[in-house]
Amino acid sequence: MKKIFSDIIQFRGTHYGFGYKQGTLLKDSLTIKNRERQWKIRRPRFTIDIGETKEAIQAFAPGIWDELLGLRDALEWDLKDTLQEFGGYRLEYVRSGCSIFTGKDFLIRNYDYHPKTYEGRFMVFQPADQGYAVIGPSQRITGRMDGMNEKGLAMGYNFMHRKKPGDGFICNMIGRIILESCATVDDAVTMLKEIPHRHSFSYTVLDKSGETYIVEATPRSVEVRQSNVCTNHFELLKDENRCHLTDSYQRLEAMQSQGQEITDAYQAFRMLNDTDKGVFSDQYKNWSGTIHTSGYLPAEQKVWFALGGDREPVVFDFATWLKGDDFMTKRVLGEVDTDLPFVHMDKAVR
Secondary structure (H helix, E strand, O other): OEEEEEEEEEEEEHHHHHHHHHHHHHHOOOOHHHHHHHHHHHOOOOOOHHHHHHHHHHHHHHHEEEHHHHHHHHOOOHHHHHHHOOOOOOOOOOOOOOOEEEEEEEEEEEEEHHHOOOOOOOEHHHHHOOOEEEEEEEOOOEEEEEEEOOOOOOEEEEEEEEEOOOOOEEEHHHHHHHHHHHHHHHHHHHHHHHHHOEEEEEEEEEEEOOOOOEEEEEEOOEEEEEEOOEOOOOOHHHOOOOOOOOOHHHHHHHHHHOOOOOOOOOHHHHHOOOOOOOOEEEEHHOOEEEEEEEEEEOOOOOEEEEEEOOOOOOOHHHHHHHHOOOOOOOOOEEEEEEOOOOOOOOOOOE
């Protein structure tokens, strides 16, 4: 078993100030050193057009552009390198797993991915300039792979495939933009129909109304359905599915069969986080091992978070934080059954 951690980073202020703070924390960190090493041994399969990227980001979330400028200034990088690393537009994304189960008042989600991509950053940001306050773990620094905002909108995404990419945003930046810009599931569905998608993902959204929507999105089309379970295949855009989906269907069936007995958020959390329930994955070498389980309770404005399996969640009272009381916890600890390196903890991660 490998001991891992996520740092809790809290900030209230402008987007530029948030970006600058993150840049100071990241400068000379293992995360940045490892990412720079990775770029040296592989060429990006995309090009960065600064004007195009700026226009795309400012059309949906102008504050995030200011955050990128703050990152650039603190890291003392040029803008093109900053956008290549953190811009979330026309970048590449490798395959992953993930499972989501919702009820009327909760969204529980397993984040399944490769350890070398995991940044170990749990972010809480209340912007002073524009956008909603958001709580959740980061991906690619500026992005969010799941989270909840001050209005009670919760979101998580599931990978489908990378075939035929388009000119658009990658999943974690889309997640961030949704949470910062949308108050309800209807807002989120509308935005997911408008925003350009780089790859193919499903986005699950839940708000205080208790309604869950799953938005199946590709660079070519977007469809919307209602369900309380989602893994790694489309139900509506079936022609877009990958050929090998056995694991995805197995996790879906495990949640559907056990979900009939689920009556509250904690039971749902146990179903996804316990390693003997058929949903938690140990396939870390195959880019689909469960690294964290998160739970979002919109009506209570509380967030649960655990690293690794068979864990009790750390509980964050987001409503209290929004009133000005910072969390005293500085780091979430956990264990995963792998010897693979994590980008924020280990040297020379390739």
